[in-house]
Amino acid sequence: MPDSRAQQVVEVRAALSHALGAAENAFVAARDEFEAAVTRRARVATAARERRIRLIRERDKRLKEIDEQHERDMAALAGAAAETALAAAPGAAGLPWSRWRPTPAGTQVPAPELRAGRLLLPYEGEVPALVPLLDRGHVVIRGDESIGDDTVAGLLLRALGSTEAGRIRLTGYDPEQLGGGLAGFAPLAPAGVLTFVGPGGLAALLDELVDHVRRINETVLAGEHTSLRELAAATGRRPEPWRVAILLGAGRHDELSKHERGQLDRLLRTGAACGVHLIIRGLPVPAGTGIEVIDAAPGDDARVSGCGDLPVRLDPAPSAEVITRTCRRIADEVAAGPAPVALDSLLPEHEWQQSSARALTAPLGDSPQGSPVHVTLSDYPPHALIAGPSGTGKTNLIYAWMGALAARYSPAELAFYLLDFKEGVSFARFAPGRRDPSWLPHVRLVGVNVNTDREFGLALLRFLGAELRSRADAAKRHEVTNLAELRADDPNGNWPRIVAVVDEFQVLLSGRDAVAAEAVDLLEDLARRGRSQGIHLVLASQDVSGIEALWGRPALVAQFSLRIALPRARRVLAETNQAADVLPRYHAVVNADSGATEANRIVRVPDAGDRERWSELQHRLWRHRPPELAAPRLFDGDAIPRLEDSPEFRRFVPADAPAAPVVLLGETIDVESRSAKTVLRRAPGRTIAVLGTRVDEACAVLGTAARSLAAQFTPGAAQFSVACLDTDAGAAVDALKRYLPPETGYFDGDNVDSLLEMAAERAELGTAADKPHFIFLYAVDAAPSGSNEPLRRIMRQGPERRIHVIGWWRGAALLRDTLGGQGSRTDPIGAWVALDVHGSELSPYYPGHGSPSWYPRPWRALHFDRSVHRGAEVIIPYGPS
Numbered sequence: 001m002p003d004s005r006a007q008q009v010v011e012v013r014a015a016l017s018h019a020l021g022a023a024e025n026a027f028v029a030a031r032d033e034f035e036a037a038v039t040r041r042a043r044v045a046t047a048a049r050e051r052r053i054r055l056i057r058e059r060d061k062r063l064k065e066i067d068e069q070h071e072r073d074m075a076a077l078a079g080a081a082a083e084t085a086l087a088a089a090p091g092a093a094g095l096p097w098s099r100w101r102p103t104p105a106g107t108q109v110p111a112p113e114l115r116a117g118r119l120l121l122p123y124e125g126e127v128p129a130l131v132p133l134l135d136r137g138h139v140v141i142r143g144d145e146s147i148g149d150d151t152v153a154g155l156l157l158r159a160l161g162s163t164e165a166g167r168i169r170l171t172g173y174d175p176e177q178l179g180g181g182l183a184g185f186a187p188l189a190p191a192g193v194l195t196f197v198g199p200g201g202l203a204a205l206l207d208e209l210v211d212h213v214r215r216i217n218e219t220v221l222a223g224e225h226t227s228l229r230e231l232a233a234a235t236g237r238r239p240e241p242w243r244v245a246i247l248l249g250a251g252r253h254d255e256l257s258k259h260e261r262g263q264l265d266r267l268l269r270t271g272a273a274c275g276v277h278l279i280i281r282g283l284p285v286p287a288g289t290g291i292e293v294i295d296a297a298p299g300d301d302a303r304v305s306g307c308g309d310l311p312v313r314l315d316p317a318p319s320a321e322v323i324t325r326t327c328r329r330i331a332d333e334v335a336a337g338p339a340p341v342a343l344d345s346l347l348p349e350h351e352w353q354q355s356s357a358r359a360l361t362a363p364l365g366d367s368p369q370g371s372p373v374h375v376t377l378s379d380y381p382p383h384a385l386i387a388g389p390s391g392t393g394k395t396n397l398i399y400a401w402m403g404a405l406a407a408r409y410s411p412a413e414l415a416f417y418l419l420d421f422k423e424g425v426s427f428a429r430f431a432p433g434r435r436d437p438s439w440l441p442h443v444r445l446v447g448v449n450v451n452t453d454r455e456f457g458l459a460l461l462r463f464l465g466a467e468l469r470s471r472a473d474a475a476k477r478h479e480v481t482n483l484a485e486l487r488a489d490d491p492n493g494n495w496p497r498i499v500a501v502v503d504e505f506q507v508l509l510s511g512r513d514a515v516a517a518e519a520v521d522l523l524e525d526l527a528r529r530g531r532s533q534g535i536h537l538v539l540a541s542q543d544v545s546g547i548e549a550l551w552g553r554p555a556l557v558a559q560f561s562l563r564i565a566l567p568r569a570r571r572v573l574a575e576t577n578q579a580a581d582v583l584p585r586y587h588a589v590v591n592a593d594s595g596a597t598e599a600n601r602i603v604r605v606p607d608a609g610d611r612e613r614w615s616e617l618q619h620r621l622w623r624h625r626p627p628e629l630a631a632p633r634l635f636d637g638d639a640i641p642r643l644e645d646s647p648e649f650r651r652f653v654p655a656d657a658p659a660a661p662v663v664l665l666g667e668t669i670d671v672e673s674r675s676a677k678t679v680l681r682r683a684p685g686r687t688i689a690v691l692g693t694r695v696d697e698a699c700a701v702l703g704t705a706a707r708s709l710a711a712q713f714t715p716g717a718a719q720f721s722v723a724c725l726d727t728d729a730g731a732a733v734d735a736l737k738r739y740l741p742p743e744t745g746y747f748d749g750d751n752v753d754s755l756l757e758m759a760a761e762r763a764e765l766g767t768a769a770d771k772p773h774f775i776f777l778y779a780v781d782a783a784p785s786g787s788n789e790p791l792r793r794i795m796r797q798g799p800e801r802r803i804h805v806i807g808w809w810r811g812a813a814l815l816r817d818t819l820g821g822q823g824s825r826t827d828p829i830g831a832w833v834a835l836d837v838h839g840s841e842l843s844p845y846y847p848g849h850g851s852p853s854w855y856p857r858p859w860r861a862l863h864f865d866r867s868v869h870r871g872a873e874v875i876i877p878y879g880p881s
């Protein structure tokens with residue numbers, strides 16, 4: 001058993017030891033495994049750490065790369081945005097205030113957008129926040145009121161500064177501050193660029209703008225274009241200015257009436273296409289397309305709807321000084337008006353192609369829409385009245401009109417008669433001059449410097465009256481009623497339409513004298529009957545008095561249905577028609593309906609004053625004139641005529657015994673430059689008295705008389721005697737000697753009595769002398785006292801014996817003394833020439849009870865010949881040769 005126990009022990013032991021061994025092995029193995037696991041874990045942990053580090057590095061690198069790429073993208077985007085902004089808002093539309101200056105662009109294309117602030121982007125450069133306005137839409141500003149006002153000022157200045165002066169018209173509605181919100185822009189008001197409407201004026205303003213939109217749609221776009229922007233792109237013309245209304249409300253919801261809301265809606269929908277834009281702050285406006293909303297807020301909290309949700313910092317207001325300076329410049333430029341248009345724009349492609357049978361039609365310039373404005377003279381309207389204060393371009397307008405007509409109608413179709421009562425020679429360019437021999441072929445008569453010679457105006461009217469009669473007679477002969485019919489019936493007749501232009505015509509009508517009275521009568525007749533005979537009157541005046549001179553004659557004024565008003569012209573249009581008050585420089589209102597407002601047409605008149613441009617046209621037409629066409633008659637009131645140029649004087653041929661010798665005395669003031677004359681027939685009363693103290697003029701008249709008589713007699717066929725009793729006349733008598741026959745007797749105070757005694761004796765002989773005897777007495781009143789008696793005998797009986805006295809008395813009363821004093825008969829004086837003698841002093845020598853209306857003026861005289869004249873005529877003494 002023990003063995004078995006021992007055996008068992010051994011076995012147990014063995015088993016134990018085996019187990020132990022196994023356990024130990026397991027332990028070792030486990031430990032090894034543990035250690036290996038620990039090592040592995042440590043390795044994994046290390047690897048994991050390293051990997052994380054690597055990953056972090058990798059991530060950082062990537063993030064950095066992404067950041068860099070982002071920044072690059074952002075910079076590129078911002079750069080592109082900034083560049084686009086530069087193109088969308090160039091120059092004054094987008095420059096920051098620090099560098100801002102006006103950059104007025106061409107008239108056609110406005111800057112599409114205007115800068116309001118800048119986008120807040122993580123980008124170093126500036127990206128402006130822009131809002132579209134002109135030709136694009138409207139701007140509504142909400143939020144902070146004061147920041148909103150700054151933004152309004154900024155937008156307005158940018159719009160004004162980036163367009164040509166006058167191309168934008170602003171209207172301000174600011175009932176809360178009464179214009180204070182736009183105070184800086186006030187300098188624009190006098191030029192009409194900015195107008196304000198009062199607190200109650202919103203509805204009227206909106207109505208007016210709606211009406212404006214309707215008019216643009218109807219008359220300017222006229223179904224051919226959808227917007228002014230499109231029209232400008234297609235035609236290169238921008239006919240209408242932009243109208244920008246700034247509406248600054250109080251922010252109340254009930255601020256707009258239903259009507260106003262309706263009109264506002266209409267404008268927001270349709271205005272932009274017609275150049276009508278609204279900038280609205282503080283009025284309830286629904287959002288809509290074409291409306292840019294700015295949420296004004298301080299700091300970085302502002303938003304502009306077109307920029308999405310990006311934060312915006314709105315610009316501060318521009319400085320008051322910049323606003324004022326810019327507005328002043330604009331106002332000055334607007335007041336100065338646009339640059340002149342060239343005369344060529346009025347000329348036709350082919351000259352002298354039109355017929356004036358029915359009318360004279362020519363353009364006077366361009367309308368604001370850019371189309372030519374034609375003006376017609378015909379049966380209706382037959383006559384024109386032009387008015388404009390001095391310097392507004394009245395003369396230029398007449399030139400332009402004449403140029404346009406002269407280029408269209410040949411001289412066979414049109415004739416001009418031109419008279420300028422202004423001092424100066426404005427029409428002289430149409431007549432041949434010393435420097436330029438050309439003339440405008442249509443011009444038949446030019447009167448310049450006629451301001452004191454109203455008689456010349458009368459002469460012109462009389463001449464036209466005669467032409468009118470001859471046309472009326474021809475019409476009767478041909479049994480027609482107007483010029484068109486006459487021309488059709490008499491195709492070979494010479495019936496041009498006549499245009500008589502009288503500048504400063506009020507001079508002719510001023511005063512209540514015989515000249516004015518006759519002028520008005522003649523004008524009335526011409527105006528009434530000239531219409532159908534193709535005689536057209538164009539009367540121009542610079543001041544109200546010119547028009548007022550006509551106003552008392554409504555029938556006369558009514559004939560002048562074509563009215564042309566230059567800027568600030570008064571009374572020429574209908575009383576309620578104020579269009580001329582707001583006309584820019586070089587513009588005119590043309591109205592063919594007696595000035596009624598509905599008939600207004602605005603025209604921009606080209607510059608025809610430019611001598612070079614004018615000469616070019618005149619020379620071209622002059623070269624093409626018909627060869628038989630004579631140069632126009634130039635009457636220059638400042639010029640002294642010469643006897644040598646008198647057609648009558650030139651026609652004199654010496655004869656042995658002319659029956660009725662003609663004495664020339666001076667030039668008449670008339671259209672044909674005739675000589676004033678008196679005929680020394682064998683008849684009582686044929687004595688000529690020259691009256692007045694002016695030696696030169698008296699000598700000129702006596703010298704003319706002597707020369708003209710001498711030119712009609714062969715040598716020895718007439719006897720000439722000259723007595724000079726005033727030494728001041730000595731030089732004139734000496735100068736006369738070379739024109740008189742060598743046997744002429746010369747006398748002075750010492751021997752004049754012998755001359756007179758001898759002539760008196762012959763006068764009483766009772767038979768006609770074998771040859772005429774002409775006695776020229778210079779300063780008769782200085783003759784010795786005994787001379788009066790023989791002189792009276794000569795004057796009474798001499799003419800019957802062909803003895804004639806042509807004497808100069810230095811006063812009307814002195815002549816009376818010679819004749820025998822008060823109560824003596826004056827009929828021996830059949831003709832007289834008065835110099836510085838008043839009309840009233842002449843009544844004894846004037847038929848009837850009145851006296852001629854005569855106020856002496858230099859180098860003019862009044863001539864009366866009782867045998868032929870009804871009234872006295874004004875003459876110009878011929879000057880020294």
Ligand SMILES: Nc1ncnc2c1ncn2[C@@H]1O[C@H](COP(=O)(O)OP(=O)(O)OP(=O)(O)O)[C@@H](O)[C@H]1O
Pocket residue numbers: 340341388389390391392393394395396397542586604605606607608609610
């Ligand atoms: N359409 C125009 N374009 C350019 N210049 C013009 C135009 N009209 C007038 N002018 C210029 O303005 C000035 C005055 O013009 P104009 O002599 O015609 O005026 P006016 O009204 O006749 O004045 P006045 O009666 O004093 O002579 C001139 O120097 C003329 O050249």
